[in-house]
Amino acid sequence: MSKVRLRFAPSPTGALHIGGVRTALYNYLLAKQAGGKFILRIEDTDQTRYVPGAEAYIIEALEWCGLRPDEGPGFGGNYGPYRQSDRKALYEKYAQQLLDSGHAFYAFDTPEELDARREQEKEVGNHNFRYDPTTRHSMRNSEALGAAETQRLLDAGTPYTVRLKIPTDEIVKIQDLVRGEVQFQSNELDDRVLLKTDRMPTYHLANIVDDHLMEITHVIRGEEWLPSTAHHVLLYRAFGWEDTMPAFAHLPLIMKPTGKGKLSKRDGAKLGIPVFPLSWQGETEAESFVGFREAGFDPRAVLNFLALLGWNPGTEQEIFDLEGLIEAFSIEKIGKGGARFDYDKARWFNQQYIMHTPDADLVTTLKPLLAEKGVHQDDAFLLAFVALMKERATVYGDFWEQGYYFFQEVTTYDTKAVKKKWQAERVPLFEQLRASLLALGDTGVPEIEATVKNFLEVNGLGFGDVFPILRVAITGTTKGPAIYDVMALLGAEEVDRRLAKGYAVFNAL
RNA sequence: GGUCCGUUCGUCUAGGGGUCAGGACGCUAGGUUUUCAUCCUGGUAACACGGGUUCAAAUCCCGUACGGACUACCA
Structure with a gap:
């Protein structure tokens, strides 16, 4: 078997969806595991949907995740160019080959005519008009019009598309690595457009030509492609490339955290959670999204989370770094059902990474x-x-959110816990504690601890009488690290200042 | 509507003829901790339904229901 080559082929139509990152990850893992290549190919054949900056975003996102392509735009490689718009002439050539071999035909129907036909069919109760072997002859194409008329239209410069000529009465079988055998009746397939009027290929043509030319061995992509895989198989056959056709694996989709359907970019905004790797600045507020990076996630945690969303190692291990994933990954262990996006689990992974x-x-x-x-x-x-x-x-932002007081004055005091402990007759006592702490000077935890304990004993006070006061005066909150540690780190003078200010706040309660 | 795919605790999942149906997240009770967090211990909770096949079915087969994807000169 020749060397393994897998590609991640996103379309630069906007920010890269988190599901796309998972697809990239699985491709990467399988490629690396087999000692093969991971290739990035930009599928920008739809000029109307091209979004400036999207390609840069994709590359930056992969880089952030540590999924570096071995080949791709800007990454070198001997199978370029890796941007489909730069391969335009190639597709026309291959489309012509299909035309010549009788596997494709010219279609002159305009989008308006097609729409009109669909409407017309709908009126007679047919809601699923299809351009296929049964309707082909009633349309304006080289099959129906004949050679002479076709040539005349071509000579006249009539815009045309090239469509795949679907054979009749064939069963197309696919061996999907995730789902096993999947069958399609060719009679249920449509004569899909291969080359558009603007001479750009559709996904279907470009994808087959490029995968073949780039010697791709495995196609791992989202489940949304499963229904058109039959077309792809037919295309490989038409080109005579069936013996080198890549293996297919269709991944289950990532579903919404709540409700129905697959995860969409809107879910992120709606639930206040990231569903993109990096933030994206769109034209409008509604088209801008925060990313996992900006939400304070570690890329390793995101990858780990994503890896386990739809795949499992078959053991009880959950924490995997990239190397570990490469080693443990296997396509057989990919689940078949859609996996719900579980943000809490993602946060847990992040916490694990931060702690370790x-x-x-x-x-x-x-x-x-x-x-x-x-x-x-x-x-x-x-x-x-x-x-x-x-x-x-849990996320990187928590370090500041929960620990800002290490670097600046306390902004808000949680006085609830202090209220009942702050008794007028004890104020002189606390002033005394403040003085002895200051007298101690900058020192270590044991010394501070000894001083406070001594104070407790001498005055017959309990931990609960003093700690909340110290804690809130120094940090503003009842939560956080051991207060002796905080005091030692802040230093005697800073502690003194905070106690003075805190006492003042408590006195005013 | 048509085609295709799927369905084990709330969620991610293990399990592929005989298991007390296991783990993780979440939630929850308790312990540790001056607090919070961590950590430890326990609890909660699932085989969508109906038929087969079989001595035996979560596991195999068929239906049904439900969910999902696709159904563009988009990817």
Whole structure:
């Protein structure tokens, strides 16, 4: 068997959907596992849907995920060009080949005529008009018009499309790697357009020509392509390429978190969750979306989550890095049913990655985020901060959200827990504690702890009488890392300032 | 409507003739912790339905229901 080559072939019509990322991932995994190539091909044959920036977005998204193509636009490779608009002439040539061999025909029907015909059929109760062997002869095409008339129209420069001539009474069998054998009756298939009036190919033609020329061995794509796979098989046959036809695997779709249907970009905005890898700035607010990256996710967690959405290793292991996925992945273990997008699970994966990432690495990724907030502490401080917060963060943004007080004054005080503990007669006591803490100077946790405990003993107070006060005065919240750790990191003078301010706030309650 | 695909706890799933139907997320009870989080222990909860085949069916077959995709000169 020759070397394995898989391609990810997105269309640059906007931001790359998270399902597309999963498709890319599965392609990547299988390619790498087999020691083969992972190829990026841009399917931009629909000029009306082309969106500037979409291709750059796709590439940036793959890069963020760490799925680097071995071949593709900007990545080199000997099978280029890798952008279909740059291969236009090729498709015309192959369309001509099909025309010559009698596997395709010229169709002169305009879109308006086609629409009119559909309407007309609808009126007589036929809701599924199809351009196929049974209707072909009533349309304006080379099959119905004959050679002479066809030539006349061609000579006159009449716009035309090239359609695949579907054979009658054939059974097209597909061996799908995920679903097993799937059969189609050719009589149920339509004479699909191969080459459009603008001389650009449709997906169907381009995809077969390119996969053949690029020597693609496996086509892993979304389930939405399953119904047209019969056409693709027929195309391989028509070209005489059936013996090198790639293997097909159709992936189950990713479904909405709630309700019915497949996950759409609208679901993200509706539920306030990311469904794209990276943020996308559209023309309007409604066409702009936040990405997993901007939502504070680690790409490794996103990949891990995506990998397990529709695939499982057959063991109880859930945490996989890319290398581990490459090793464990197998196409047989891909599920058949659609998988609901579970944002909570995605968050859990992210939390796992944050907890298990070395502190120094966390500092590196957090630095730019903190810098945006005006934080420029040295690494030693950041390292200590990260160590205290990593078990409490689910997304990267949590480090700031839940730990801003390490870098600036407390903005809001959760006084509920303090109210009943803050008694007028104890205020002198707390002032005394503040003074002894300041006198201690910058020091370690054991010293602070000893001082506080001593204070507790001497004054006959319990933990519950003091900790909420210290905690809220210093951090503003009742949650967070051990307060001694926070105090040690902040330093005696800062703690003193915060206690003074906190006491003032409590006194005003 | 037609064609094709699918259906195990709320969710992701294991399991492919004989299992107490397993794990994870979530939720929940408790323990640890000055708090929160982590961590530990326990609980909750599923084979869509109906027929077959078989000594035995979540597992094989057929229907039904439900869900999904496709049905463009879009991918």
